[in-house]
Amino acid sequence: MQAMNQLKNDEVAHKLKAQAIIPLNVRNEKDPPKGFSTNGTPRCSMGFDMAY
Secondary structure: OHHHHHHHHHHHHHHOOOOOOOOOOOOOOOOOOOOEOOOOOEEOOOOOEOOO
8 A cells, every 4th residue: 555655646746746755764763752852862942952
């Protein structure tokens, strides 16, 4: 079923003269907990990585 969905997405993108861009999750990572970056660094209340 997944291949069929991909084919339909490609057909629609082609009709619109567009390109379907889907972010890849190469390492099957999960979203980090709130307040942390993807590499585990804590983030401040403004969303920036903390340096220590």
